[in-house]
Amino acid sequence: MSIAAKQEAAGLDVEKALHMYRGMVAIRAFEERANDLYTRALMPGLAHLYIGEEAIAVGVCEALRPDDYITSTHRGHGHCLAKGAVPNLMFAELLGKEAGYCKGKGGSMHIADPATGNLGANAIVGGGSTLATGAAYASKMLGQDRVAVCFFGEGALGQGVLYESMNLAQLWTLPVLYVCENNMYCEYTHYSETTAGDIPSRATAFGLASETVDGQDVRAVHAAASKMVERARRGDGPGFLLMNTYRFRGHHVGDIARDYYRSKQEEQRWMADRDPIAIFGGWLVSEGLADKGALDRLEKEVAAEMDAAVEFAKNAPYPDAQRVDEDVYA
């Protein structure tokens, strides 16, 4: 069967698959450019890259509607893009420009956008957990069927408010999904030094449905998320997904000398064997749903789009200093 024929046979799923592939490639390309902007001292603040974890944001957000909600973290570029943010306004925000999503007031750690249901990246670890729960609460009270997804790193398992949130969500059967990205490190500390017991039990103890997923496999992520999202949307209550993954880079761009907390070999093993883009690309090709050439072309397209977005952001002006007093009060 030709690729076209196979694609036709697979129908809508192929479109979705290619959309997810493109989404992961876009995040990777975005983050590479953020890295570059940062190292060239064009991006102020800190840059926490999502490279290596793309399958999670993409697989989960592919299961969401545009009007569904997400909350994100300090490592939030991937979630924001996957939920529909456009790269030029994101880069502009990363550079602190007036054209950015938050008029330059938020920066990398605070991208927010009502139009795509993005309640905001959040620089307080665990900070999104109550916000997502609250959006789910509003959805239910307003008789909507919008679902809220709370993305967080396994570090947030240390914040008690997460348990308060899960308890409320389960008590009130709220349409919220807690997605724990266990990339094995909180900053410079291995999660085994910070996490006693067993992660999924921390959700099932409160009665939540829970599943553990290979976070490098976008198909697995998407399948699990779809199930949980539909369940929540139906009114069957909150869910918890433990995503096992890995942060390919440092905690932030400046975190270079990392041997004191993790080995080069470990990093290389993950990058070689467990790259979510390579895994999914390989699958697409082996299933005959796309050929290497097409994927390469897609990557080039994305690269061009990202380069243009970077140019847009670089050329965009900073906000006037007097804007500082605006937007404090609504």
Add this chain to the structure above:
Amino acid sequence: MSIAAKQEAAGLDVEKALHMYRGMVAIRAFEERANDLYTRALMPGLAHLYIGEEAIAVGVCEALRPDDYITSTHRGHGHCLAKGAVPNLMFAELLGKEAGYCKGKGGSMHIADPATGNLGANAIVGGGSTLATGAAYASKMLGQDRVAVCFFGEGALGQGVLYESMNLAQLWTLPVLYVCENNMYCEYTHYSETTAGDIPSRATAFGLASETVDGQDVRAVHAAASKMVERARRGDGPGFLLMNTYRFRGHHVGDIARDYYRSKQEEQRWMADRDPIAIFGGWLVSEGLADKGALDRLEKEVAAEMDAAVEFAKNAPYPDAQRVDEDVYA
């Protein structure tokens, strides 16, 4: 066999049993007098009575050494007495007198006493959880083998910091025991409205050893607590005990009209069938370890002691107003 012979056969255990019986009777007698002082407007503030839950404080504290630590709650009289506090200084504190445990500065909700390892009753729900964990931490760092017990109502399961504490305790194998007194109500709300999932799992999720106990049976409480305390003392880490119990009275003395949140029948059922003192007294008599007369005499003795303590407190002077500025800084 005569009672004396039976007692001799049972050896030390009888002494312990009678000590526990006396402890429960003392708490009951103390609380009845607190109730009386309060309703006669002699006790300022609020009075949260422990009546009905005596077996827990007594059964647990009987497993502790004098130098072990406890933290207590707003409903703390029972814990303090069981850990060795003397009634006259407690009543004096309840009345805000200079002679009280805290020179009148703490009151009913803040009885504290280094001499008996009492880190303090605490009016912040869940507030004791980190303090007990910290005392256990100090014990371990200082190479002592002191154990810390954190008493709390099931309402504290709503406070995230409890989960933070249990995680730390398990990670660092601390000698601390979390004792959850599920008396089924947080103030005026049934615990099923506030508690999703399953209580013991909230501890086992963090890896803690856990056991569910009939909190009206002081022997069961004592057995479970002894096991957990010895385990902790040996260095085998923290434990969690879920004690099922019932608050015989209102949330505080002024909480009279209670039908809107619980029925008279429910209360009467518990008082008739599940009174911890009656249950244990009955057992002592049926096992032939004490006779009714002896128990009655003991009750009278306790009553006299409590009456004297109340007199002491009533006659004790208030602190001078200028004392207000003392003890702010050490």
Add this chain to the structure above:
Amino acid sequence: MPDTAIHPERSRGTAVREISYADAIREALAEEMRRDPTVFVIGEDVAEAGTPFKVVKGLVEEFGKTRVVDTPISEAGFTGLAVGAAMAGMRPVVDIMFGDFMTLIMDQVVNQAAKIHYMSGGKWKVPMVIRATMGATRRSAAQHSQSLHAWPSHIPGLKVAIPSTPYDAKGLLKAAIRDDNPVVVFEDKISYAKVKGPVPDEDYVIPLGVADIKREGSDISIVATSSMVQVALGAATMLEEIGIDAEVVDPRTTWPLDEKTLIESVKKTSRCIVVDEGYFRYGVTGEIASVIAEGAFYDLDGPVRRLGARHVPIPFAPPLEDATVPNERDVVALARQMCNK
């Protein structure tokens, strides 16, 4: 529905009923819940119990348990939930039973609610109210007696109201609920039942940021907040007897702060005492006194003086606790000294 009246000034003459501070608050909530289906009340024991202070008693009967929501003892959790719900279209009114528990929700209030509008470049809004109590002398000891309104007053993005009368409590709370920003309202526990006053029947709001002259006078300005307004008025009556005519000014909101009214009062009287029930040091009086001292410096006869709660945790014993909060005698003594009488 008739148009809402905007009353920047204290009601004078229009009111016919005398109701309590607690009743006024309950009325404000009920009216706003009727007016706007997105308003809901959330907190511990707010439904059938109506809180330990009974201040929201009766609401659950009218609005049901989905709009008067009992929570677990999870102050951080349900306050944060309210922030998210506010972003997503609701207007939550959070009940913090004791203002001392503000300690548990500062992250949700300060790092989230207060900043989300700004951090998002004005895109998200957080229209929510936090009702917390304040006030000592209830023998509730150190963890249930604090007046922590200075903390949120310090934080850009928050508004803070501290009503002293039933009229103000109702009008400010209604304004807070309609405001598109997070507003923290501190209610004095003692005033709930003790303070009664005229409240008009008709719908009205009091704009946030407008001070009210509770008593006019020419010799000295007493700027007083919350429970201290009653103290100041009592002191003013006593001062009148010895020929000192005190003006009592109630800022009503610490933020926005009606600097103009405060400064003008002091320009007129040339003397000023600021009295507040919060801890004295680094509290509300420092800011207000500084604003007045800057704005009315050349009209001042002497320094602006301040009274606040003693620099001690609130003790339990009645004679000790009574020594911690400013009272009428303290105000009178200071005013006499300042007026050389």
Add this chain to the structure above:
Amino acid sequence: MPDTAIHPERSRGTAVREISYADAIREALAEEMRRDPTVFVIGEDVAEAGTPFKVVKGLVEEFGKTRVVDTPISEAGFTGLAVGAAMAGMRPVVDIMFGDFMTLIMDQVVNQAAKIHYMSGGKWKVPMVIRATMGATRRSAAQHSQSLHAWPSHIPGLKVAIPSTPYDAKGLLKAAIRDDNPVVVFEDKISYAKVKGPVPDEDYVIPLGVADIKREGSDISIVATSSMVQVALGAATMLEEIGIDAEVVDPRTTWPLDEKTLIESVKKTSRCIVVDEGYFRYGVTGEIASVIAEGAFYDLDGPVRRLGARHVPIPFAPPLEDATVPNERDVVALARQMCNK
């Protein structure tokens, strides 16, 4: 072990080495940990990583992981644990990576640590230190840039230090660790690497509650805290050129507050600016300005003036963030205006 020197005054001449603010803090910790085995450091990424600011780097190598303790991201949990540990015989030094996370620990600090000594009638002690950072202009945006030292300064039972120099940072931190009360020390993030200064080799402490005159002058007093001390000194140099002789006074601790030194300086100069990096409103400047205005009223040429961070959440964009924190130009402009030059 030689006796500890008590240096109420800024080191003058005895010091031979110039070290950074971060190094001074690390030295203080190391020396106290050597001196007293009950002292330990606890916080996120404090061990091998030495915190993101590298300020405690190296301690784990000397003292091991049982005394330099990496924690989960549980600020409330480990701060509360430290309170309990302090009661039970230890002297914990808690590391709060960003002062913004004070929001998460206020209950442990304010309702527990600050009150336990008092509530227990003086029986329990809580000898612990909380080290938190402060300071903006690092492009860290609204949740990682705040200077929240006004909050604990408001609370009886706490002491609060805000060192501005390596010398002060070391001496105050050592005093804080030896103090039997909970002490919150706010360290300016920018100063860690940027500010260097003389620090003597020998053991010394600086008593909490003693201000330091960082520069003597006769025309105007600039009372400055933490990062603002460098700003004030820079401004003083610029003012000197136009003939204004500014005195720069650093309270070093907001509580206890050395009122006497502040007031005396202003009595001498008759003009005063108070400058602090925290949010302007209801912050540190209000209290200090009020204390000075009360104490030096009759010597003042004009009102005490204040500079603080703008009343906005800290924005990310550099031109916006730079507009939020007082700088040398602001101080100079205000001083010129006050001195009519």
